Amino acid sequence: MEANTPMGTNWIGLYTIVRREVSRMMRVPIQVFVAPWISGLLFIFIFGHVVGGRITEIGGHRYLEFVLPGIVMMNVVNAAFLQSSSAIYFSRFIKFIEETLVAPLSYAEMIAGSLSVVVLRASVTGFGIMLMGLFFDATHVASWPLFLFWIVSVSAVFGLLGIIVGLWSKSFEQLNMPVVFFLTPLSMMGGVFNTVGMLPDWLRWLAWANPFYYFINGLRGAMIGFDETPPGLGVGLTVLLLVALGATVWRLYAKGYGLRQ
Amino acid sequence: MPAPALSISHLRKVYARGTVAVEDISLTVPEGEFFAFLGPNGAGKSTTIHCITGIAEPTAGKIEIFGIDAVKDYREARRLVGLCPQEFNVDPFATPRQIVDWMGGYFGMAAKARKERTDMLMERFELILHQKKQFRELSGGLKRRVVLARALIHDPKLIILDEPTAGVDVELRRVLWRYLAEINKDGKTILLTSHYLEEVERLCRQIAIVNKGLVVREGTKDEMVGEPGGLEQAYLVATGAQADHVAAE
Numbered sequence A: 001m002e003a004n005t006p007m008g009t010n011w012i013g014l015y016t017i018v019r020r021e022v023s024r025m026m027r028v029p030i031q032v033f034v035a036p037w038i039s040g041l042l043f044i045f046i047f048g049h050v051v052g053g054r055i056t057e058i059g060g061h062r063y064l065e066f067v068l069p070g071i072v073m074m075n076v077v078n079a080a081f082l083q084s085s086s087a088i089y090f091s092r093f094i095k096f097i098e099e100t101l102v103a104p105l106s107y108a109e110m111i112a113g114s115l116s117v118v119v120l121r122a123s124v125t126g127f128g129i130m131l132m133g134l135f136f137d138a139t140h141v142a143s144w145p146l147f148l149f150w151i152v153s154v155s156a157v158f159g160l161l162g163i164i165v166g167l168w169s170k171s172f173e174q175l176n177m178p179v180v181f182f183l184t185p186l187s188m189m190g191g192v193f194n195t196v197g198m199l200p201d202w203l204r205w206l207a208w209a210n211p212f213y214y215f216i217n218g219l220r221g222a223m224i225g226f227d228e229t230p231p232g233l234g235v236g237l238t239v240l241l242l243v244a245l246g247a248t249v250w251r252l253y254a255k256g257y258g259l260r261q
Numbered sequence B: 001m002p003a004p005a006l007s008i009s010h011l012r013k014v015y016a017r018g019t020v021a022v023e024d025i026s027l028t029v030p031e032g033e034f035f036a037f038l039g040p041n042g043a044g045k046s047t048t049i050h051c052i053t054g055i056a057e058p059t060a061g062k063i064e065i066f067g068i069d070a071v072k073d074y075r076e077a078r079r080l081v082g083l084c085p086q087e088f089n090v091d092p093f094a095t096p097r098q099i100v101d102w103m104g105g106y107f108g109m110a111a112k113a114r115k116e117r118t119d120m121l122m123e124r125f126e127l128i129l130h131q132k133k134q135f136r137e138l139s140g141g142l143k144r145r146v147v148l149a150r151a152l153i154h155d156p157k158l159i160i161l162d163e164p165t166a167g168v169d170v171e172l173r174r175v176l177w178r179y180l181a182e183i184n185k186d187g188k189t190i191l192l193t194s195h196y197l198e199e200v201e202r203l204c205r206q207i208a209i210v211n212k213g214l215v216v217r218e219g220t221k222d223e224m225v226g227e228p229g230g231l232e233q234a235y236l237v238a239t240g241a242q243a244d245h246v247a248a249e
Helices: A011-026 A029-054 A063-094 A107-135 A144-168 A172-188 A201-208 A211-224 A233-255 B045-053 B074-079 B096-106 B111-124 B140-152 B170-185 B197-203 B221-225 B230-238 B244-248
Strands: B006-014 B020-029 B034-038 B060-065 B081-084 B158-162 B189-193 B206-211 B214-220
Touching (some): A063 A144, A063 A172, A172 A211, B006 B045, B020 B206, B020 B214, B034 B170, B074 B081, B081 B140, B096 B140, B140 B158, B170 B189, B197 B221, B206 B221, B214 B221, B214 B230, B221 B230
Antiparallel strands (some): B206 B214
């Protein structure tokens, strides 16, 4: 049987990983898309509209415009992490990951396939929330290239993190631990609802040490041009995380950690 | 002289916790052979198969498929192998058609070729009526047919069947036997593990018996069947088990 592998890359195999994951995603559209959109809408309505009506402008922007990038980023992060961690864990748990292990797929193709779906799901989630922001006249994009950089790169960072957790987890309990103890608290504390200047002095170091602070500020800068972080620091940190996590995932695949017996 | 379909040389597999699953296995399966790989539970059959197909990493030894190193040149080697595993390692919410089609995709088959081949396999294994149901809704026999169809989607030259008829009713077992005999006749090499010695007698020409991670006996089916007590006695003696009813005879 002739296989289509121009330049040695199994493009059809890679695309099949994407097709399979999209099909899996579309079995639970309410869980995957509708739930984060509703949660985003509630955040927009309560924190942006109800509470925001009592807060003065921040940096010349309405409070709703200020919080929207953070709400988008929180949901992008969650979508990215949940997609890759659950896909890997479920396929290990049911053992159908063996379908890809016996196929002529390289580690790079397997990782690229997983990350493509991560970026797709996170982007659709993020754009859905931005669409809702339009109804409140709160969605703006100051720089499309930067906006796309933040959506794609942060999705990939948390997609890679999700792969690591999916490979490591031995139970559904372990799979959910990073969301409960890491993602939700750090994203809430990462400047979604406030500037670092609003925090008491002793709490500011916590924001500066929180990577989410840079992601949220980066996206806020791309959307409304308001960014508290030093120029380039957030981009540098994100690229560094991408390289470090990418290398870790590559190493785990090469060792067969959680994959091969 | 053409390379054998499968050549295993001093394979050893030790799991992370120190369990030695395969001690030292060497065997050669010539092209076109219908080869039985027998042994009691825990003898190392499935682990050997996992090492051949990439599900497990060999600790030591060499595996070649049609002369291609199964570890170093794994992409080329895997194109030549189709695996029908013992367990249903399948997404239970996917349909038989999706399962077979996706596998073709992983092997790099273009959409048109996948569709033609999937259509043929759905028909051949009488899955047409069930092709849009979820895998979890199918009976055990239908599930077994789906997994076999999945193993054949990319038209592999070497087909590895790990207890393909376990839990299958008599009628389907006979259908599967007929089909396996046909594809072997078409030139495909088949490596079969089974606990049904009747199945082995009916289908296979060469037999290797493993026990405790070692090949303890290898020969032709005719040779073993021709011995007093037949294949069953040869199997029991090779694996060190003396069943009472055989001993009493």
